[in-house]
Amino acid sequence: MQSTAEFMEWVEGRTPGEVEFHQAVAEVMSSVWPVLQRNPEYAEAKIPQRMVEPERVISFRVPWVDDTGEIQVNRGYRVEMNSAIGPYKGGLRFRSDVNLGILKFLAFEQSLKNALTTLPMGAGKGGSDFDPKGRSDAEVMRFCQSFMSELFRHIGDHTDIPAGDIGVGAREIGFLFGQYKRVANEFTGILTGKGSTWGGSLIRPEATGYGVVYFADQMLKTRDESIFRKSCLLSGSGNVAQYAAENVIRLGGKVLTMSDSSGFVHDPDGIDEEKLAWIIDLKERRRGRIGEYAEHVGCEFRAGERPWAVEGAEVALPCATQNELSGQDAKLLLANGVYVVAEGANMPSDPDAVRRFVDARILFGPGKAANAGGVAVSGLEMAQNASFATWSRDKVDSRLLGIMVDIHHSCIRAAAEYDRPGNYVVGANIAGFEKVASAMLAQGVV
Numbered sequence: 151m152q153s154t155a156e157f158m159e160w161v162e163g164r165t166p167g168e169v170e171f172h173q174a175v176a177e178v179m180s181s182v183w184p185v186l187q188r189n190p191e192y193a194e195a196k197i198p199q200r201m202v203e204p205e206r207v208i209s210f211r212v213p214w215v216d217d218t219g220e221i222q223v224n225r226g227y228r229v230e231m232n233s234a235i236g237p238y239k240g241g242l243r244f245r246s247d248v249n250l251g252i253l254k255f256l257a258f259e260q261s262l263k264n265a266l267t268t269l270p271m272g273a274g275k276g277g278s279d280f281d282p283k284g285r286s287d288a289e290v291m292r293f294c295q296s297f298m299s300e301l302f303r304h305i306g307d308h309t310d311i312p313a314g315d316i317g318v319g320a321r322e323i324g325f326l327f328g329q330y331k332r333v334a335n336e337f338t339g340i341l342t343g344k345g346s347t348w349g350g351s352l353i354r355p356e357a358t359g360y361g362v363v364y365f366a367d368q369m370l371k372t373r374d375e376s377i378f379r380k381s382c383l384l385s386g387s388g389n390v391a392q393y394a395a396e397n398v399i400r401l402g403g404k405v406l407t408m409s410d411s412s413g414f415v416h417d418p419d420g421i422d423e424e425k426l427a428w429i430i431d432l433k434e435r436r437r438g439r440i441g442e443y444a445e446h447v448g449c450e451f452r453a454g455e456r457p458w459a460v461e462g463a464e465v466a467l468p469c470a471t472q473n474e475l476s477g478q479d480a481k482l483l484l485a486n487g488v489y490v491v492a493e494g495a496n497m498p499s500d501p502d503a504v505r506r507f508v509d510a511r512i513l514f515g516p517g518k519a520a521n522a523g524g525v526a527v528s529g530l531e532m533a534q535n536a537s538f539a540t541w542s543r544d545k546v547d548s549r550l551l552g553i554m555v556d557i558h559h560s561c562i563r564a565a566a567e568y569d570r571p572g573n574y575v576v577g578a579n580i581a582g583f584e585k586v587a588s589a590m591l592a593q594g595v596v
């Protein structure tokens with residue numbers, strides 16, 4: 151292949167319609183092309199072609215009975231993407247728009263992200279087009295039991311270790327783990343994000359959100375600044391957003407907005423610890439909508455909108471979903487003085503937005519670096535499970551901070567080595583790629 155364009159033509163021809171996957175691959179390939187030119191052995195061994203082809207894709211029927219007695223049929227998937235540096239590792243997503251292209255994009259991103267953590271984890275991603283929103287606990291349990299009744303034969307603590315993602319939180323992980331234990335007749339660490347009394351790591355629920363803010367803080371430190379007293383626009387109000395907000399507050403910053411798929415709330419006084427606890431209860435226990443927060447505190451709720459037009463912030467933390475921040479949104483953010491963007495979600499900024507952030511030379515931390523704290527602490531959960539140990543909160547939190555600092559250094563180092571100083575997109579893609587590619591090269595044609 152002579153160019154990224156030729157490579158992408160080949161990828162798109164083999165995987166028609168998988169638009170999010172194409173978007174993710176195109177971004178990575180344009181960053182790593184200079185690496186392929188400097189190391190012709192990677193191209194000769196067809197490392198890029200092998201990297202974009204999952205090692206295995208499992209697709210299965212998930213039948214279950216709803217509360218009215220009607221039979222429902224969903225589709226389950228597990229994409230086992232790359233095991234060059236460790237067993238497959240990555241979350242499960244339950245949302246109605248889940249399809250193979252979305253899971254392949256997430257699994258491909260995961261392969262580079264997991265490499266960045268420095269822990270021995272390969273990459274996978276899975277899920278279903280089932281949406282837990284609006285379903286009773288009993289329905290969610292029956293679905294999870296049916297899903298795991300098939301998935302259990304493909305996973306294992308040395309094979310493939312799923313975790314949560316959108317729509318898969320503590321409740322779903324509990325039901326999935328219970329069914330695994332029942333059908334496999336063993337208690338092993340086959341999932342991460344477990345409850346702290348049954349093998350889960352302390353700080354795992356917080357890890358992705360905390361890590362994003364640690365990463366933003368590291369980027370700011372390159373300019374002798376910090377999150378302290380910075381105002382932040384956050385999107386999402388799920389797992390990642392909740393704990394990103396908590397860490398912004400812990401480090402002395404101010405959270406102005408949060409959102410869900412119905413719209414966003416703008417609280418100019420700042421969402422403090424007490425208000426955040428109310429939002430977490432709303433989302434995790436009462437399973438309500440973010441607009442209820444606006445009614446509760448008397449602030450603004452904007453239905454159907456995203457928070458990127460709100461003025462008065464220096465930092466943006468997109469923590470909801472892919473492509474939630476467009477080129478137009480990026481233009482507005484830049485015009486309003488935002489100069490730090492750290493992605494909590496996977497690929498939340500579309501390609502036009504990424505280009506604008508990079509061209510403007512702001513501090514832009516792409517998801518595969520900035521949100522790697524979650525999978526990193528999943529790796530620490532696996533280490534604790536394997537050694538029958540339970541580490542303290544402080545120990546896990548300081549390991550998380552250390553890993554985010556290391557990831558930040560790796561990005562800076564790789565970007566500088568390829569003459570793109572300060573470009574975290576290039577740095578993250580190259581650092582992750584080099585690790586996976588060299589392991590694949592060493593292991594032969596498999």
Ligand code: NDP
Nearest residue numbers: 315316317358386387388389390410411470471495496524
């Ligand atoms: P949750 O399900 O806990 O929360 C998702 C949040 O995003 C909710 O507020 C949800 O709103 C909102 N959202 C989801 N889809 C859309 C959409 N299409 N449009 C607008 N809002 C939407 O998921 P997580 O917090 O776990 O995941 C958020 C992001 O972070 C995802 O991109 C995920 O891949 C990524 N990520 C998660 C990690 C983790 O450890 N959990 C690790 C690394 C990355 P609503 O409730 O209305 O659907």
